[in-house]
Amino acid sequence: MELLEGEKEVIVNYVEGILEEFDPVQENLVPILQEVQERLGYIPALAMEMIATALDLPPVDVYGPATFYNQFRLVPPGKYQFKVCMGTACYMAGGQIALDSFERRLNIKEGETTPDREFGLEHVTCVGCCTLAPVVMVGDQVEGHVTPTRVDGILLAYDAITDEKENEGDK
Amino acid sequence: MNSTAIENNYNKLKARAEKNLGSLENKTVIWVGTATCGRAAGAVEIKKFFEEELQNNDLEAQVLETGCMGHCYADPMAIISKPGFPPLCYGYLDEGLVKRLVQDFIKGDDPCYEYALVALEPNDIFPTFEDFPRGLHEEKIILEHCGFIDPEQIDHYLATDGYAALARALMMGPDKIMEEINNSNLRGRGGAGFPAGLKWEATKKAEGDIKYVICNADEGDPGAFMDRSILESDPHLVLEGMIICAYAVGASKGYFYIRSEYPQAIKQLKRSIKQANEMGLLGKSILGSGFDFDLEVFVGAGAFVCGEGSALINSMEGKMGMPEHKPPRLAVQGFRNRPTALNNVKTLCYVPYIISKGADWFNSIGTPGNPGTAVFALAGKVANAGIVEVPMGTTLRHLIFEVGEGIPRDKAFKAVQIGGPSGGCLPESALDIPIDFDSLQEAGAIMGSGGMVVLDEDDCMVRIARFFLTFTQQESCGKCTFCRLGTKHMLDILTAITRGEGEMESLELLSELSEDIKVGSLCNLGKTAPNPILTTLRYFYDEYKAHIEEKRCPALMCPELIAYFIAPQKCSKLCNVCVGSCPVEAIYNRDDGLKAIDQEKCVKCDNCLKACPTDYNAVIKVSPPHLVKEMEEAM
Amino acid sequence: MxxxxxxxxxxxxxxxxxxxxxxxxxxxxxxxxxxxxxxxxxxxxxxxxxxxxxxxxxxxxxxxxxxxxxxxxxxxxxxxPQVDRLVKTSFELLLSDHRLQCNKCPKNKACELQKIARERKLKLKSKRIKHLERTFQIDDSPESFALDPSRCVLCNRCVWVDRNVAKAGCLGFSYRGINRIITTFNNVELTKSACTQCTLCVEACPVGALYFKE
CATH class of the missing domain: 3.10.20.740 (Ubiquitin-like (UB roll))
Structure with a gap:
């Protein structure tokens, strides 16, 4: 992924700041990666190289864990990230149907971001709200009992789809 | 060791806490349950409504937050305790009900009994938990305070005798603690039920001057939320168990390994650690005993395999969460190659109670060999979903049909999935087996960490096996051949079956692979991955057969094997609901004004079936899909 | 002692x-x-x-x-019988994800998989387990050798040599489960990585994943 003008500077500034907060030891790799993602939304290759230098590790040993854990993202997420829960209760209650609906409406697949970087779609494994299954998380907000109709409702609330469909019905 | 000093220090803390809490006496207090489950249902807004309504009416009452009392099905919930009335619990709250409660109960004196669920103290007017079937079967030990104290305030915990067990333990000394834990026969609640005493003993005896304790709060089973609930509702209980464990095994530093998906629990834990430090319950010379212990939170980055001890350690050391061959065990060579005691959240929660009440008391609950209680996150097709705690030995039937109050909407029970991706699905015929580590294992499931998902007639057993294999296959670390490739092939076979492309011979291969993966895998993720397949093959063979031989999904769930059909004789010209509900515009108006589905366009999202008014119930699901043609022709 | x-x-x-x-x-x-x-x-x-x-x-x-x-x-x-059964399944699983074209493989006759098949009388093509059809990019950027992940058995030998003998810190594992793969940092070509082209990893590879071009 090519970095945009100015992005490189932002990354360097942030990561330098983060690295100052931690002892430069391998044990801090996961917390450092978490902090980078928290501030930048993802973990750019440049950040991994800086971390590797600071911790005195081969860069590939930063790349390995960054690709291993569910939490880490190597490409920028959407401004709004829809996380569809795929825990047992949610799956059996229609989690896959909810995910399909998001894919259909946003025209992206799970794990992707819309070209304008506004919306991202991913699945999570159990957010622990099984009694509201199926659930979707938008930011820190949990939406329960998500049917395809509710998916449209959520997307409308975030202007992710226009209300063309509703208008058609009125015609 | 100075016993009097420890006792005095503890009594001072407790007296101060009681004094602080005394300010609540003879006052009206509203407790809103704001654990993640409550929040998801809108508890934060409910709290705001209470506060606004009280202010608008110029009423004096305190609104506090509490955790989860386990009755998640009724969220959002609140407890109102007003002098002169028993504390009353209300569920299914919304803005209107909040206004009404403030007007009628807080301002007036009408407790709106029609909306109350239960009273929390014995009284002459309203039933308490003990008056319900659930209350009869439940026996709360570690959930005792969940949902009834403010988890953000250490004083609430101290006032309910919190940290008394720690004071007692510090006076007993490590050897006596070990004796008590060993005698209690406490088995680890992480899944396999390994005796906690043996684990501690091994760490205690291991050579080395630096030792660690780690609490595994990386609840990864995708259908389990008990640990989250406890950490959010009664965090100091876990801390207390942890400190006692550290003192017993001789550890100077401890870590909570908790998953990043639980932001609320992480916040609660960090706050609790800070409070305990300020009170002298952590840090240097705890309660003046001379014992030093520090606690930190490590946020896991998401990998189910980190439930495996050696993988967890690798991830804490900044590596990929990859399991290692055992031995060496963690007790001998764990974090930073030092002796490490790794415990599940619930295991640690029992510790303060065992120290306070004794091993004999603990053994008097449950069954011989399986003392104590079992905590489950009850979810799926069950009326009263939530967190439950029952004595070991309770039957599955009692748990699901009495405590959980059975299957909603008059559906038939089909199976109960216990233990998540490592567990299995048990059928009706297994419902009378007692819940304990050994009986469940014998039946092909495992106790697991406490996830329990109830399945009804609408749930496809091949599909649930496939769901778990999808999960284990995604979560496999990829190090060893059996797990990396074996789960992939098993998943491919299951996927083919759910699509109607399976062959009977592939069932044989499924069993063969299952058995080999069980024996051959490096770690327990792989070794237990075949369990969902083995149990469904064992108990629901006919469903596999129907998928393969008839291309039929008996539960009408597998999208490739079902079709939707609108019965013209039931459909109405006056209704258009299904047309609007269809996300892909597959439903159209026929010339006669009735509706029909374009099978080519249908994505089988189930929305039209849900949308069709019950007056008509015109949308029908069939399997195999070709039945639609026959039905159309028959019209 | x-x-x-x-x-x-x-x-x-x-x-x-x-x-x-x-x-x-x-x-x-x-x-x-x-x-x-x-x-x-x-x-x-x-x-x-x-x-x-x-x-x-x-x-x-x-x-x-x-x-x-x-x-x-x-x-x-x-x-x-039990050992043979486990070894057979494990071997078949590995082979199900290994691109088989021995006659075109530079390691033909020097391959450990062939040796195991010979010693244990196992077939390279399994009758019961389907072959996984996956495509990978071959990295032939180094002068004398190349890396073909479609033949890799993820045995860790090259990574071990890279760290402990060559001390290059070039190769490692990334991703997990079925997607686990031997890579360089950010999956760049070997020549753009920390690779010193010492070829010790090629010598360590038991199969034809890392191989000399001639």
């Missing part, structure tokens, strides 16, 4: 010392046990390939010999 002990493998009495792992004792005494990931110098065995199973008297289930320390009087069988 190591002591001299006697163990029995397949009826053959062997004198050895306690510090050793069973796999190496067997191999040093001309008793073949299939293996791909074992490294003699490594104290903590990787134990990933799951091929070196043996049965030990007194133990219920087969164990991996690479992780098994030898003890006095140990009685070992390298071939039992």
């Amino acid at each position: 190591s002591e001299k002990i006697t163990i029995t493998i397949d009826g053959k009495e062997i004198t050895t010392d306690t510090e050793k792992k069973l796999l190496w004792v067997a191999l040093d005494n001309d008793i073949y046990i299939p293996n791909l990931c074992a490294i003699r110098e490594e104290e903590r065995p990787y134990a990933g390939c799951r091929l070196c199973f043996v049965e030990i008297e007194g133990l219920e289930e087969p164990v991996t010999s690479c992780t098994q320390p030898v003890t006095e009087g140990m009685v070992v069988k390298t071939r039992t």
